[in-house]
Amino acid sequence: xxxxxIERIELLHLTMRLRExxxxxxxxxxxxxxxxxxxxxxGVDGWGELVAGRDPIYSEETVATAVTIMRDHLVGSVIGRPxxxxxxxxxxxxxxxxxxMAKAAVEMAVWDAWSAAVDKPLAALLxxxxxxxxxGVSIGLQDGTAALLxxxxxxxxxxxxxxxxxxxxxxxxxxxxxxxxxxxxIALMADANSAYTLGDAGHLAKLDAFDLTMIExxxxxxxxxxxxxxxxxxxxxxxxxxSIRSAADARRALQVGACAxxxxxxxxxxxxxxxxxxxxxxxxxxxxxxxGGMLESGVGRLHNIALAxxxxxxxxxxxxxxxxYWDSDIIDPAxxxxxxxxxxxxxxxxxxxxxxxxxLRSALVHSExxxxxx
Ligand code: OSB
Ligand code: MG
Numbered sequence: 001x002x003x004x005x006i007e008r009i010e011l012l013h014l015t016m017r018l019r020e021x022x023x024x025x026x027x028x029x030x031x032x033x034x035x036x037x038x039x040x041x042x043g044v045d046g047w048g049e050l051v052a053g054r055d056p057i058y059s060e061e062t063v064a065t066a067v068t069i070m071r072d073h074l075v076g077s078v079i080g081r082p083x084x085x086x087x088x089x090x091x092x093x094x095x096x097x098x099x100x101m102a103k104a105a106v107e108m109a110v111w112d113a114w115s116a117a118v119d120k121p122l123a124a125l126l127x128x129x130x131x132x133x134x135x136g137v138s139i140g141l142q143d144g145t146a147a148l149l150x151x152x153x154x155x156x157x158x159x160x161x162x163x164x165x166x167x168x169x170x171x172x173x174x175x176x177x178x179x180x181x182x183x184x185x186i187a188l189m190a191d192a193n194s195a196y197t198l199g200d201a202g203h204l205a206k207l208d209a210f211d212l213t214m215i216e217x218x219x220x221x222x223x224x225x226x227x228x229x230x231x232x233x234x235x236x237x238x239x240x241x242x243s244i245r246s247a248a249d250a251r252r253a254l255q256v257g258a259c260a261x262x263x264x265x266x267x268x269x270x271x272x273x274x275x276x277x278x279x280x281x282x283x284x285x286x287x288x289x290x291x292g293g294m295l296e297s298g299v300g301r302l303h304n305i306a307l308a309x310x311x312x313x314x315x316x317x318x319x320x321x322x323x324x325y326w327d328s329d330i331i332d333p334a335x336x337x338x339x340x341x342x343x344x345x346x347x348x349x350x351x352x353x354x355x356x357x358x359x360l361r362s363a364l365v366h367s368e369x370x371x372x373x374x
Pocket of ligand 1 (some may be wrong): 052138191193210241292294296318319320
């Protein structure tokens with residue numbers, strides 16, 4: 001198989017209720033508006049997931065803006081155009097500024113279709129080398145320390161390989177001290193989602209006492225320079241999430257000393273090709289990397305797990321099991337956590353074979369389609 005042509009693209013709009021609210025420094029979230037992209041080529045389907053939120057709080061993109069970009073600029077440039085390598089697709093969109101989540105949703109669906117067409121698992125296509133990857137879990141802000149410890153107990157009991165707690169001003173040092181006090185040896189980190197400023201440097205330095213693997217994105221979502229000023233004031237390594245939108249951003253951040261670790265989210269980077277570029281660069285310079293999550297349904301989750309199987313992802317990702325967020329995920333089998341704290345890398349070619357269409361239908365709100373056979 002050397003060539004593929006996408007004939008039709010469908011956008012499936014789902015609403016999925018989270019098992020429990022997820023609270024970050026941005027506020028609480030109870031459900032996700034999930035848009036799945038289904039690309040249809042000769043005899044095969046490919047699936048991608050839009051990770052944008054309903055509101056522009058993690059980044060500027062929202063479900064509505066991303067769907068507009070897909071409809072007006074992405075879908076038409078892909079349908080009918082011969083593809084001989086899924087790496088090509090993102091280069092067609094270089095002229096479109098920003099909008100990485102919209103691009104990633106379509107690009108990842110093309111990768112998945114390619115995986116199905118060549119009958120090779122996505123992980124293998126990307127250069128993955130592991131059959132299982134260590135899974136971390138991200139725990140939202142809770143109503144007090146006792147509630148947080150309760151959640152941590154549950155996830156440590158399930159075997160998660162790393163615990164990430166969300167922090168915000170007023171809910172930080174005490175929480176981290178309590179978790180570290182109860183679990184002296186677990187891999188523990190804190191994610192601030194941009195809730196602090198440089199003036200908080202002295203306060204953030206108090207977290208140095210708790211042997212955190214990293215502090216994620218303490219300062220502004222679009223900042224690199226202030227993080228470089230903060231970094232030498234802390235012993236704890238900094239990890240950037242929101243600020244890194246390309247492999248070049250990561251290079252610049254490392255160059256100025258803004259971080260020592262990078263969270264790789266394909267949605268934030270515009271897709272898998274850019275994620276691979278980031279990965280290859282990180283391996284070259286020896287920067288630890290991990291795959292972050294965006295509360296994905298099974299579709300995005302399987303993509304993230306495939307990516308995490310590459311050798312440069314040296315730290316556990318936010319690649320938790322389906323039941324972390326969903327009562328019933330839309331894939332079958334769901335992603336499960338092994339007693340060793342790992343999730344299995346899918347060996348099936350194409351996510352489509354793993355979709356539970358009746359669960360998908362029960363979450364479906366509406367759909368739209370583009371191209372032939374409408
Ligand atoms: O900052 O990593 C983040 C979820 C939504 C938006 C941003 C983030 C998160 C998480 C959860 O921390 C990651 C996950 O488990 O999917
Ligand atoms: Mg984060």
